[in-house]
Amino acid sequence: xxxxxxxxxxxxxxxxxxxxxxxxxxxxxVRDTKEASGKFPxxxxxxxxxxxxxxxxxxxxxxxxxxxxxxxxxxxxxKQEGNALEAAKRSGVKRIVKHSVLGAQWEGISIAKWHRxxxxxxEASGVPWTHIRPSGFFPNxxxxxxxxxxxxxxxxxxxxxxxGVVDVRDIAAVAVKPLTENGHEGKAYDVTGAQALTSQExxxxxxxxxxxxxxxxDVPNEAAKDSMLGQGMPAPLVDALLEFCDAxxxxxxxxxxxxxxxxxxxxxxxxxxxxxxNAAAFR
Ligand SMILES: NC(=O)c1ccc[n+]([C@@H]2O[C@H](COP(=O)([O-])OP(=O)(O)OC[C@H]3O[C@@H](n4cnc5c(N)ncnc54)[C@H](OP(=O)(O)O)[C@@H]3O)[C@@H](O)[C@H]2O)c1
Numbered sequence: 001x002x003x004x005x006x007x008x009x010x011x012x013x014x015x016x017x018x019x020x021x022x023x024x025x026x027x028x029x030v031r032d033t034k035e036a037s038g039k040f041p042x043x044x045x046x047x048x049x050x051x052x053x054x055x056x057x058x059x060x061x062x063x064x065x066x067x068x069x070x071x072x073x074x075x076x077x078x079k080q081e082g083n084a085l086e087a088a089k090r091s092g093v094k095r096i097v098k099h100s101v102l103g104a105q106w107e108g109i110s111i112a113k114w115h116r117x118x119x120x121x122x123e124a125s126g127v128p129w130t131h132i133r134p135s136g137f138f139p140n141x142x143x144x145x146x147x148x149x150x151x152x153x154x155x156x157x158x159x160x161x162x163x164g165v166v167d168v169r170d171i172a173a174v175a176v177k178p179l180t181e182n183g184h185e186g187k188a189y190d191v192t193g194a195q196a197l198t199s200q201e202x203x204x205x206x207x208x209x210x211x212x213x214x215x216x217x218d219v220p221n222e223a224a225k226d227s228m229l230g231q232g233m234p235a236p237l238v239d240a241l242l243e244f245c246d247a248x249x250x251x252x253x254x255x256x257x258x259x260x261x262x263x264x265x266x267x268x269x270x271x272x273x274x275x276x277x278n279a280a281a282f283r
Contacts, residue, residue, distance in 0.1 A: 001064050002179050003093075005051065006070030008036055009264055010139055011099060014172035015068050020044050024180055029060050035158050039111045051080035056161065057087035062074050064091060070099035071118075075110070078117035085118075095128050095185070097178045102164075102190055109243040110236075119188075130178035131188035134171045135164040138274045139141075141202055145249045148206065148282045152160075153215040157224045157245045158199045162254040164192030165202070167269035170260045176205070176231065177263050189259050193268045196254040202271060209275035211283050221245070 002019055006012035007028035015196045019026040020041040024108040027045040030036035036046055042158040051071055060065065067088055071080040081098070088096055100115040107113045115133075122129045144154045174191050178184035197205075207214035221242050247253050260268040275282075 001025045001027055001028045001045070002068065003029055003047075003061055003064045004068040004070075005049075005070075006072065007179055008039060009070065009072070009169050010137055010168045010186050011175070013130070014038070014069050014169050014267070015070075015175050016040055016044055018169075018172050018176050019179065022176065022180070027060070027064065029057075030135075031081055035106055037075065051083055052076075053123040054083040054086050057084050058090050060089050061091035061093055066095040066097065067093055068097050068099065068175055068179055073111070075114055075235065075239075075240075077114040078121065079120040082121055082169065082182045083176050085122055085127070088127055089125060093127060093180070095130075095134055096125075096217045097130045097132060097175055097184075098122055099175070100133045100188075102133045102192065102248075102253070104131070104190070105135055108252070109247055114240075116224070128185040128188070128273070130184045132171065132175050132178075133188055134188075135192040135255070137171070138165055138167050138250075138269075138271060139278075140165075141206065141275075142205070142281055144227050145204075148203075148210075148212075148214060152207075152212055153204045155217050155219045156199045157219050157221050157242065157249065158198065159218045159249040160198050161248040161251055162196035162198050162201075163248050164196040164254065164256040165271055166191055166193040166260075167274055170264070171270045173264045173266075174259060189263065190255065190257045191259050192255060192257045193254065193260075193269070193271065197271060199248075202275075205217050205272050205281055206279075207277045209272070214277045246273075 004079040103113040203216040
């Protein structure tokens with residue numbers, strides 16, 4: 001049995017779906033079983049659990065051999081994943097595949113530090129591990145949908161910096177390998193799309209997909225911060241996101257890898273294809 005945390009989110013839901021489609025026994029950890037019912041293929045076992053409650057995780061890991069460990073974007077990543085690690089040790093889990101972030105090993109920005117702290121704890125635990133370190137997700141662009149619908153100008157502080165954005169289905173397809181095959185233990189996989197794109201290029205691609213002339217405007221961090229805080233995003237997350245934007249702007253996030261092709265035998269999906277599939281969200 002494979003347990004997936006973060007199973008209702010962008011990546012976790014795809015990991016659950018792909019494992020189930022391939023015929024593996026999969027259990028989805030959810031906080032609200034009522035809310036989650038109907039979200040997964042019928043063969044999926046659904047279990048209640050919370051990353052802030054170790055006992056609930058011990059219960060969820062009964063009979064589990066491998067865990068896809070994904071915690072939400074927050075400074076609590078290492079704390080929550082530490083709870084899951086403790087539960088995994090108590091439950092005799094044989095393999096942890098940790099969902100991390102591209103560049104975690106450099107610990108240059110807060111998101112990397114949060115994830116690296118957890119990676120280190122997992123590496124020291126004695127439980128066999130693999131790290132999945134993805135670049136920025138395609139669906140992050142959905143955060144621009146309001147600006148695209150209302151006026152068509154996207155304000156975002158990444159200048160002309162590029163990011164090797166990636167489809168969450170490709171991240172999931174890579175994650176399925178170490179969850180279900182031997183030979184990936186002790187490895188960290190950097191997962192990106194085939195092409196690094198600026199925000200301007202992503203906006204142009206979305207514009208083509210919806211047949212509308214869109215504009216991208218680089219804005220100072222302070223303006224972006226006010227806007228994100230105004231939308232209710234907690235201050236520590238805003239600060240971490242702006243550090244990430246700075247890294248993009250300075251060219252530190254432009255790496256592109258061939259991990260998707262190497263592990264899955266298929267080229268990564270393109271942002272063009274994703275934008276067409278998701279055009280309705282931007283109209
Ligand atoms: N976005 C990016 O570009 C990017 C790039 C690299 C790495 N990352 C990393 O990717 C992760 C986010 O992945 P995602 O976008 O797939 O997640 P997401 O869509 O934001 O979903 C978060 C998931 O975590 C669950 N969750 C929240 N709090 C929980 C708790 N206390 N106990 C158990 N489950 C809880 C949510 O379940 P509910 O349904 O209960 O809310 C949901 O399933 C973060 O670690 C982030 O640092 C993101």
